[in-house]
Amino acid sequence: MSQSPLIQPADLANAMACGERIAIVDTRSPEEYAKGHIPGAVNVRAIFTYLAMSTLEGLSAMEADFTKQLGEAGVSGDERVVLYEDAMSNGYGQSCRGWFLLKYLGHPRVEVLHGGLQAWRAEGRPTTTETPEVAARTFTADVDRAMLVTWEEMRDALDDPNIIMLDVRDLEEWTGESSSPYGKDFAPRKGRIPGAVWIEWYRMMRKDAGVPWFRPAEEVRRICAEVGIEPGSRVYLYCFKGARASNTLIAMKDAGIDDVRLYFGSWNEWARNPELPIETGAPDPARMARRD
Numbered sequence: 001m002s003q004s005p006l007i008q009p010a011d012l013a014n015a016m017a018c019g020e021r022i023a024i025v026d027t028r029s030p031e032e033y034a035k036g037h038i039p040g041a042v043n044v045r046a047i048f049t050y051l052a053m054s055t056l057e058g059l060s061a062m063e064a065d066f067t068k069q070l071g072e073a074g075v076s077g078d079e080r081v082v083l084y085e086d087a088m089s090n091g092y093g094q095s096c097r098g099w100f101l102l103k104y105l106g107h108p109r110v111e112v113l114h115g116g117l118q119a120w121r122a123e124g125r126p127t128t129t130e131t132p133e134v135a136a137r138t139f140t141a142d143v144d145r146a147m148l149v150t151w152e153e154m155r156d157a158l159d160d161p162n163i164i165m166l167d168v169r170d171l172e173e174w175t176g177e178s179s180s181p182y183g184k185d186f187a188p189r190k191g192r193i194p195g196a197v198w199i200e201w202y203r204m205m206r207k208d209a210g211v212p213w214f215r216p217a218e219e220v221r222r223i224c225a226e227v228g229i230e231p232g233s234r235v236y237l238y239c240f241k242g243a244r245a246s247n248t249l250i251a252m253k254d255a256g257i258d259d260v261r262l263y264f265g266s267w268n269e270w271a272r273n274p275e276l277p278i279e280t281g282a283p284d285p286a287r288m289a290r291r292d
Contacts, residue, residue: 003109003111004111004254005096005099005110005111005112005250005253005254006111006112006113006114006214006250006254007082007111007112007113007114008114008115009113009114009115009119009120009123009125010123012024012038012082012113012120013125015080016039016040020080021078021079021080022040022079022080022081022082023042023073023074023075023079023080023081023082024038024040024041024042024081024082024083024084025041025042025043025044025047025073025075025081025082025083025084025095025098026038026041026042026043026044026083026084026117027043027044027045027047027048027083027084027085027091027094027095027097027098028043028045028085028086028091028094028117029045030043030045032086034129035129036127036128036129037117037127037128037129038084038117038120038125038126038127038128039126039127039128039130039132040132041084041132042073042074042132042134044069044070044073044098046065046066046069047066047083047094047095047097047098047101048085048091048092048094048097048098048243050062050065050066051241051268052241052242052264052265052269053265053269054148054149054150054151054152054263054264054265054269055150055151058265059145059150063105063141063143066101066105067105067139067140067141070102070105070139071136071137071138071139072136073134074134074135074136074137075102075107075137075139076137076138076139077106077107077108077139077140079109080109080111081102081107081109081110081111082110082111082112082113083095083096083098083099083102083110083111083112083113084112084113084116084117084120085116085117086116086117086118087115087116087117087118087119087211087212088114088115088116088205088212088213088214088247089202089205089212090212091116092181092243092244092247093201093239093243093244093245093246093247093248094243095112095113095116096112096243096246096247096249096250097242097243097246097247098110098112099111099112099246099250100147100242100246100249100262100264103144103147104143104144104145104147104148105139105141105142105143106141106142106143106144112250114213114214115211115212115213116212118210118211118212119211119213122209122210122211146261147261147262148261148262148263148264149236149261149262149263149264150263150265151263151265151269151270151273151276153236153263154193154236154238154263154270155276157236158193158194158195158277162234163234163235163236164197164227164228164229164233164234164235164236165193165195165196165197165235165236165238166196166197166198166199166227166229166235166236166237166238166245166248167192167193167196167197167198167199167238167239168198168199168200168201168237168238168239168244168245168247168248169198169200169201169239169240169244169267170200170201171200171291173190173192173240173267174192174198174200174283174288175282175283176190176191176192176280176281177190178190179267179271180240180267180268181240187240187267187268187271187272188271188272188274189271189272189274189278190271190280191271191278191279191280192278192279192283193238193267193270193277193278193279194277194278194279195279196238196279196287197227197228197229197287197288197289198227198283198287198288198289199223199224199226199227199248199289200289200291201239201244201245201247201248202291202292203223203289203291203292204220204223204247204248204251204252205251206219214250214251214254215251217254217255217256218255220251220252220254220255220257221255221256221257223289224252224255224257226289226290227287227288227289229252229257230257231255231256231257231258232259233257233259234259235252235257235259235260235261236261236262236263237249237260237261237262237263238262238263238266238267238270239266239267240266240267240268241264241265241266241267241268242262242263242264242265242266245262245263245266246262249262
């Protein structure tokens with residue numbers, strides 16, 4: 001059985017108390033970080049903000065950039081890394097995007113704090129405003145490009161009935177009313193990748209005692225089945241820039257749906273290439289999971 005991508009707040013607290021070597025990475029904005037964070041956490045905001053392209057040049061640049069930034073944050077590859085955001089439902093999947101990036105770069109042990117900082121605080125665990133002194137380390141990447149899908153692979157999947165393309169963007173993006181979470185006209189085109197099915201990323205979560213958590217595995221599998229995704233399906237995921245899709249990817253993998261790859265460039269890249277087809281107009285209801 002593969003390692004879960006999630007760690008519970010109590011398990012992180014226990015590992016910290018035992019002196020285990022852990023790099024804790026806060027993916028929120030520097031302003032949020034300064035107001036209070038988990039003790040020892042370093043702030044790496046680019047995990048969320050970086051816009052990637054899936055060309056060879058784009059991937060090479062991304063790999064070099066994050067290898068450098070992670071090393072400067074004290075990550076070498078021989079420690080345990082735990083990433084967090086404010087909550088699973090309001091940070092647009094930024095900590096999950098960090099999990100994907102680190103696994104893509106070959107880090108062997110990466111986890112996302114389940115429930116985020118909200119869950120940590122809800123259990124009465126400490127935060128601090130002190131910025132830790134972190135010694136820079138050398139992070140050597142061992143890239144696994146099979147984890148992601150390039151725009152060319154996504155294009156080729158349009159005619160492959162064995163691949164399910166899953167769009168997890170907000171409803172307004174799926175229907176073509178908006179091009180992105182950053183504004184309706186942030187990207188040059190609105191619509192969706194032809195033939196994709198849709199599950200809004202919020203659907204993978206529910207609130208328990210006011211804190212958003214991923215749904216149990218059986219519920220995630222039931223939601224995926226609404227659009228024809230079963231545990232043995234091959235799925236290509238996308239959103240706008242790979243963050244919300246990373247959130248869904250972790251929910252799916254934790255539910256035993258393993259053959260899932262991320263189109264990391266997502267709609268931000270697809271919409272900027274006029275040679276790539278898009279689908280507009282009212283979407284087919286048969287390709288849409290229900291909303292909560």
